[in-house]
Amino acid sequence: MVTEAIERNSSFNVIHLESMQKADIFLLSNRPLDQSEMQRPQQLIITQNPQRLAWLPSAEDIILQKFIWYRMGGGVSDRRRDVLGVLKVQSDRLDINYLTQWSDLNLTEILTQALQQAGVAS
Numbered sequence: 001m002v003t004e005a006i007e008r009n010s011s012f013n014v015i016h017l018e019s020m021q022k023a024d025i026f027l028l029s030n031r032p033l034d035q036s037e038m039q040r041p042q043q044l045i046i047t048q049n050p051q052r053l054a055w056l057p058s059a060e061d062i063i064l065q066k067f068i069w070y071r072m073g074g075g076v077s078d079r080r081r082d083v084l085g086v087l088k089v090q091s092d093r094l095d096i097n098y099l100t101q102w103s104d105l106n107l108t109e110i111l112t113q114a115l116q117q118a119g120v121a122s
Contacts, residue, residue: 037061059090060098087118
């Protein structure tokens with residue numbers, strides 16, 4: 001599955017069977033958003049003893065990527081609901097300027113609606 005994803009330049013997922021937690025893995029592309037995302041990772045401590053770290057995309061980058069996938073899927077997926085959850089949980093920590101600077105991705109309207117629906121913007 002990993003080899004096929006690399007050959008197709010697509011994504012794959014991994015599942016921790018004990019906890020049934022799933023992580024989606026996306027290959028880095030040369031798209032400007034992907035390159036920007038790599039400059040803004042968030043560190044997460046996965047285990048304490050021994051300490052293990054993971055570097056994950058920021059909440060803003062997750063929102064933008066989910067909206068891109070939502071658009072690619074014709075606007076019919078659970079990704080919009082996922083975005084609303086991220087917006088609500090992260091509302092006081094979001095960099096709204098960063099989100100809106102990516103309006104050239106044709107996400108302005110859907111982002112504005114989601115921010116309003118999540119109560120993040122008026």
